[in-house]
Amino acid sequence: MTFKEGHLLGLEHVEKEDIEFILKTAKSFREILERPIKKVPTLQGKTVVNLFFESSTRTRISFELAEKRLSADSVNFSSSTSSVKKGETLLDTARNIAAMKIDMVVIRHQSPGAPNFLARNLDANIINAGDGAHEHPTQALLDMMTILEKFDTLRDLRVAIIGDISHSRVALSNIHGLLKMGAKVTLCGPATLIPREIEKLGVDVSYHVDEVLSRVDVINVLRIQLERQDSGLFPSLREYHNYFGITRERLDKLTQPITIIHPGPINRGVEISSDVADSEHSLILNQVTNGVAIRMAVLYLLAGGENVNA
Amino acid sequence: MSMPNKSYLTTKSFDRLPEELAVTNAHLIDKVEKLDAVKTVIIKNGQIDGIHDQLPDGYKGEQLNGDGCVLMPGWFDMHVHLREPGREDEETLQTGSFAAANGGFTGVACMPNTQPAIDSQEVINYILERTENNLVDVHPVAAITCGRQGEQLAPIAEMAEAGAVAISDDGSPLMNAELMRRALEYSKMFELPILGHEEDANLSKNRHMHEGFYSTKLGIAGIPAISEEVFIARDIMLTAYTGGRFHVCHISTKDGVDLVRQAKAKGLPVTCEVTPHHFTLTDKVVESYDTNTKMSPPLRSDEDRQALLEGLKDGTIDVIATDHAPHSIEEKEAEYIYAPFGITGLETAVGLIISQLVEQDVLGVQDLYNKCVANPRKILKLAIPKIARGETANLTLFNPGVTWKFKDIRSFSKSQNTPFKEFPLKGKPVAVINKGQIFISPDLKK
Numbered sequence: 001m002t003f004k005e006g007h008l009l010g011l012e013h014v015e016k017e018d019i020e021f022i023l024k025t026a027k028s029f030r031e032i033l034e035r036p037i038k039k040v041p042t043l044q045g046k047t048v049v050n051l052f053f054e055s056s057t058r059t060r061i062s063f064e065l066a067e068k069r070l071s072a073d074s075v076n077f078s079s080s081t082s083s084v085k086k087g088e089t090l091l092d093t094a095r096n097i098a099a100m101k102i103d104m105v106v107i108r109h110q111s112p113g114a115p116n117f118l119a120r121n122l123d124a125n126i127i128n129a130g131d132g133a134h135e136h137p138t139q140a141l142l143d144m145m146t147i148l149e150k151f152d153t154l155r156d157l158r159v160a161i162i163g164d165i166s167h168s169r170v171a172l173s174n175i176h177g178l179l180k181m182g183a184k185v186t187l188c189g190p191a192t193l194i195p196r197e198i199e200k201l202g203v204d205v206s207y208h209v210d211e212v213l214s215r216v217d218v219i220n221v222l223r224i225q226l227e228r229q230d231s232g233l234f235p236s237l238r239e240y241h242n243y244f245g246i247t248r249e250r251l252d253k254l255t256q257p258i259t260i261i262h263p264g265p266i267n268r269g270v271e272i273s274s275d276v277a278d279s280e281h282s283l284i285l286n287q288v289t290n291g292v293a294i295r296m297a298v299l300y301l302l303a304g305g306e307n308v309n310a
Numbered sequence: 311m312s313m314p315n316k317s318y319l320t321t322k323s324f325d326r327l328p329e330e331l332a333v334t335n336a337h338l339i340d341k342v343e344k345l346d347a348v349k350t351v352i353i354k355n356g357q358i359d360g361i362h363d364q365l366p367d368g369y370k371g372e373q374l375n376g377d378g379c380v381l382m383p384g385w386f387d388m389h390v391h392l393r394e395p396g397r398e399d400e401e402t403l404q405t406g407s408f409a410a411a412n413g414g415f416t417g418v419a420c421m422p423n424t425q426p427a428i429d430s431q432e433v434i435n436y437i438l439e440r441t442e443n444n445l446v447d448v449h450p451v452a453a454i455t456c457g458r459q460g461e462q463l464a465p466i467a468e469m470a471e472a473g474a475v476a477i478s479d480d481g482s483p484l485m486n487a488e489l490m491r492r493a494l495e496y497s498k499m500f501e502l503p504i505l506g507h508e509e510d511a512n513l514s515k516n517r518h519m520h521e522g523f524y525s526t527k528l529g530i531a532g533i534p535a536i537s538e539e540v541f542i543a544r545d546i547m548l549t550a551y552t553g554g555r556f557h558v559c560h561i562s563t564k565d566g567v568d569l570v571r572q573a574k575a576k577g578l579p580v581t582c583e584v585t586p587h588h589f590t591l592t593d594k595v596v597e598s599y600d601t602n603t604k605m606s607p608p609l610r611s612d613e614d615r616q617a618l619l620e621g622l623k624d625g626t627i628d629v630i631a632t633d634h635a636p637h638s639i640e641e642k643e644a645e646y647i648y649a650p651f652g653i654t655g656l657e658t659a660v661g662l663i664i665s666q667l668v669e670q671d672v673l674g675v676q677d678l679y680n681k682c683v684a685n686p687r688k689i690l691k692l693a694i695p696k697i698a699r700g701e702t703a704n705l706t707l708f709n710p711g712v713t714w715k716f717k718d719i720r721s722f723s724k725s726q727n728t729p730f731k732e733f734p735l736k737g738k739p740v741a742v743i744n745k746g747q748i749f750i751s752p753d754l755k756k
Binding site for chain 1: 530643
């Protein structure tokens with residue numbers, strides 16, 4: 001099991017009990033974040049490097065804050081181009097890090113499997129902060145934590161993930177996590193953005209957003225990358241918004257309110273309209289706060305912590 | 311007889327055959343000569359001098375123990391990349407020839423995606439001259455288009471005259487159907503087959519593994535099976551229309567095999583080959599994110615793999631070829647989506663063929679005569695060596711009973727980008743003989 005091996009590479013290989021334990025630990029850290037002094041000495045003396053090969057603002061800041069609040073020493077490495085393009089292989093980068101005696105590595109990379117590669121070659125705890133279209137486990141954990149602040153349990157909860165499933169690491173991690181926790185997962189988006197054979201993971205697929213909205217409790221609305229329309233996957237952002245965008249008119253037709261989450265950053269007016277994003281049913285800002293707590297929990301547990309004495 | 315072990319770095323040439331050599335008590339298989347029995351073959355001055363039930367009394371020459379081994383006419387690999395000229399850091403004509411010999415092959419056809427490409431008489435001559443005295447026969451395949459750019463026909467007649475055995479833009483598909491039509495028409499004048507790299511580049515661009523459940527789960531953009539199949543369908547139709555000869559390289563999908571089966575049923579001159587890695591592995595192994603699982607075409611689903619085995623069984627698939635594609639460590643030690651396509655194959659072929667096909671009752675060891683000896687040479691219009699008195703000794707000796715792992719042998723290739731380092735293999739090459747020379751595969755490392 002990956003988590004007990006000292007890494008968080010994805011939720012696919014993390015057991016339900018471990019997910020529950022991370023969520024419980026994060027809840028304790030969430031309380032710390034509400035205190036006037038938000039810092040604890042738990043990771044004092046540990047060194048964490050944030051290795052970001054792909055631009056990211058919120059995930060990087062969230063990890064950095066989590067590290068600082070746990071009193072870890074953290075350093076940042078950001079490069080929008082892969083190391084291979086600079087002439088240095090990822091393995092060399094990894095070996096250099098190892099030589100600097102670092103305890104934990106948070107990695108964001110455009111190539112799926114890059115964190116697995118580091119885990120094989122480095123004697124450090126590896127945390128996947130997003131690898132291509134593969135996984136983004138801390139995002140799924142914070143999504144589940146946010147949902148659980150509103151619902152008692154994920155068991156039998158009906159969750160729809162709406163948007164570009166093909167290019168989404170958030171979708172895959174959410175699917176693995178939610179299914180393990182007993183939720184029912186529906187994917188919805190244009191057929192060109194639903195990857196083949198994904199039903200085999202245990203989800204159902206629909207291309208009709210109104211039908212999906214009428215039968216779920218929570219929707220996780222994914223960001224539509226603006227460049228996707230140029231690659232011929234759908235005709236235009238306007239058409240996407242008209243047929244898949246989450247708008248007030250669509251929600252007004254529902255008999256029951258629906259809870260809305262979004263991994264951010266939001267393209268207002270594309271996948272979600274502004275009034276919906278800012279409505280009382282939207283938990284988008286709670287997600288951001290919970291993100292820090294989840295990352296604190298993951299760092300803490302990987303470093304060998306067991307119970308938080310909050 | 312014993313030969314000293316040599317490193318490929320210092321090995322300059324193959325060893326001469328002793329004046330007289332007896333390969334004793336080997337299982338001889340030669341379908342043309344109707345041989346399928348344990349015999350002793352005596353070779354004198356590079357020629358087969360006699361085939362005996364036992365070593366004749368009073369024989370005084372050298373001996374090579376063939377107990378438990380199979381002796382066939384020399385195996386031929388019609389699809390290898392030897393990287394010279396241009397990427398001598400990955401493989402050379404010399405190291406590639408030694409890898410072929412160590413893998414049990416006495417002949418190979420080398421693909422034209424070199425730098426410069428094999429698209430002129432000069433490069434053909436260069437390769438033939440450099441390998442003239444090799445034990446391993448190296449037959450260059452010429453590019454269809456200049457620089458393999460897919461724009462203008464290369465000087466096919468000149469290259470055929472210089473010794474090219476086929477034409478191919480392997481590594482890249484010929485996207486222009488009009489040019490493919492003209493290539494089929496033009497090459498038929500010289501009876502040269504076209505070895506087709508079947509891939510619609512629009513369907514496969516920026517994609518890195520087979521599209522299916524595993525590509526979805528791993529988040530790696532997938533190359534659909536149809537990218538191969540629409541091209542096989544197109545080129546079969548062009549072959550029917552033009553009357554050229556068409557051979558599908560490294561076939562990998564179920565519907566692709568069906569298309570070739572249908573073409574053969576119609577009597578079209580269409581043939582195809584499969585690689586050991588495609589009939590052994592499936593896309594599931596990409597879960598390791600090991601870049602040695604990345605090749606083109608990609609490892610397909612298990613359903614496709616089963617169809618390849620069926621195609622080998624019913625004769626739809628004519629040939630086993632390795633697509634030996636050496637890459638440097640630096641290139642392969644990259645992220646999955648940045649690593650180049652291709653794995654080495656020459657030295658693991660016999661082990662995979664015996665353990666995956668013969669041991670699993672897909673093929674009998676006798677069937678390997680067609681797939682590895684006769685069919686590749688028939689397609690390329692080369693003479694098929696025979697085990698008969700007076701013939702030049704061109705022989706492959708392997709032991710189908712030996713179990714081994716690639717990591718335990720000394721590899722003669724300059725590159726070791728194979729997913730089979732730890733893979734259990736059964737069946738190991740022992741020696742090859744050709745052109746008055748002999749190569750004995752070294753024992754396993756202790």
